[in-house]
Amino acid sequence: MGQNVITVAQQKGGAGKTTVAAHLAVALSQRGFRVGVIDVDPQGSLTHWHRIREERFGEGYTGLQFASVSGWRVGSEVSRMKRSCDFIIIDSPPHVETEARTAIRQGNLLLVPVQPSPTDLWATQATLQLSKSENIPARIILNRVNSKSKIVEMIEKELTGALTKTRLGNRVIYAAALMEGRGVTEVEPTSPAALEIKSLVKEVMAFFPKEQEADAREMEMA
Ligand SMILES: Nc1ncnc2c1ncn2[C@@H]1O[C@H](COP(=O)(O)OP(=O)(O)O)[C@@H](O)[C@H]1O
Ligand SMILES: [Mg+2]
Numbered sequence: 001m002g003q004n005v006i007t008v009a010q011q012k013g014g015a016g017k018t019t020v021a022a023h024l025a026v027a028l029s030q031r032g033f034r035v036g037v038i039d040v041d042p043q044g045s046l047t048h049w050h051r052i053r054e055e056r057f058g059e060g061y062t063g064l065q066f067a068s069v070s071g072w073r074v075g076s077e078v079s080r081m082k083r084s085c086d087f088i089i090i091d092s093p094p095h096v097e098t099e100a101r102t103a104i105r106q107g108n109l110l111l112v113p114v115q116p117s118p119t120d121l122w123a124t125q126a127t128l129q130l131s132k133s134e135n136i137p138a139r140i141i142l143n144r145v146n147s148k149s150k151i152v153e154m155i156e157k158e159l160t161g162a163l164t165k166t167r168l169g170n171r172v173i174y175a176a177a178l179m180e181g182r183g184v185t186e187v188e189p190t191s192p193a194a195l196e197i198k199s200l201v202k203e204v205m206a207f208f209p210k211e212q213e214a215d216a217r218e219m220e221m222a
Contacts, residue, residue: 004208005078005088007107007136012123013094016113016143018045019174021091023197024111024204026183028087029063031201036065036081040074040103041093052181062181071099078106104130109207110138113168116151121158128162138162139207141200144170166199 008021021037029035039046047068054062065085069077074090081088092103104110110131114120124140131138141164145152156163168174169192177187184193 004086004109005082005090005107006109006111006204007090007092007103008111008113009092009100009104009127009130010112010114010120010124011094011100011126012120015094015115015120015123016141016168017041017094018049018091019178020111020113020141020143020168020200021046021089022049022178023174023183023185023193024200025064025087025089027185027194027197027201028089028204030183030185033086034065034084035063036067036085036088038074038077038081038088038090039066039068040071040099041091042070042099043093044068046091049178049181052179054181056181071102074102074106100127101130101134104136105134107136109204110136111164111204112138112140113143114140114155115144116142116149116155118151121151121155124159137207139164139203142167144168146170164200164203166196166203168196168200169193 008017010017025035025037037046050062050066065081067077078088090103090106092100112124112127114124128138140159140162145167146169171193173184173188173191173193177184184191185197188194
C-alpha cells in the first residue's frame with residue numbers, strides 16, 4: 001500500500017474543509033483502509049468531532065487514528081502515521097499562513113472545497129497558488145451546490161481540469177452526522193450525501209492507482 005496524504009485546505013473559513021475531511025476519512029475507513037486524521041486547525045472542529053466519536057464508539061474504536069497538532073509538528077506526525085496508515089487526511093486552518101502552508105507541503109494531493117460564491121472563488125486562487133509553488137497537485141471540490149447556477153457555470157469555465165467530478169450538495173445530513181461524531185456513509189449509507197462521498201472516495205482512489213489495485217484484489221478475494 002502506498003502512503004497517501006491528502007490535505008484539505010482553503011483560505012476561506014466555512015468552505016467545508018472539516019466537513020470533507022471527516023466524511024472522507026470515515027468512508028475510506030469503511031472501505032477497509034487504515035486511515036489517520038490530523039487536525040492542524042487551532043479551532044479544533046475535527047478534534048471535537050473525533051471526541052464525540054470516541055464517546056460513541058469507545059476510545060480506540062473510532063476506526064481512525066487521530067492527532068491534533070500545531071503546524072510545526074505536522075511533519076513528524078505524518079511520518080509517524082505513515083507507518084500504520086494507508087491514507088492520512090489533514091484538516092488545515094482557514095488562512096494561507098505558515099500552518100496551512102506546512103500542512104499543504106505534507107500532502108500528495110490537495111483537496112480544496114469551494115462554495116459557489118464569488119468570495120469563495122476569489123479566496124481559492126491563493127490556495128491554488130500555494131499548491132503550485134509547493135508542487136502539490138490540487139483538485140477543487142464544489143461544495144453546497146444544489147442546482148446548476150450561473151456561478152457554477154462560471155466556476156466550471158474558470159477551473160476546468162482542476163475540478164473533481166464529485167460535487168457535494170447542500171444537505172443537512174452533512175452537519176447532522178458530524179454532530180453525532182459520524183460520517184454520512186455511516187448514518188445513511190444510501191442517502192444522496194453518502195453517494196456523493198462514495199464518489200469522492202472513488203476519485204481519490206483513482207488518483208492513487210496503487211490503492212485501486214489493492215482494493216480490486218481485495219474485492220476479488222472477497
Ligand atoms: N455540503 C454541505 N451541506 C450542508 N452544510 C454544510 C456543507 N458543507 C459544510 N456545511 C456546513 O457549513 C459550515 C462550515 O463548514 P466546515 O466544514 O466547518 O468549513 P471549514 O472547515 O472550511 O471552516 C458547517 O456548519 C458545516 O456543517
Ligand atoms: Mg474547519
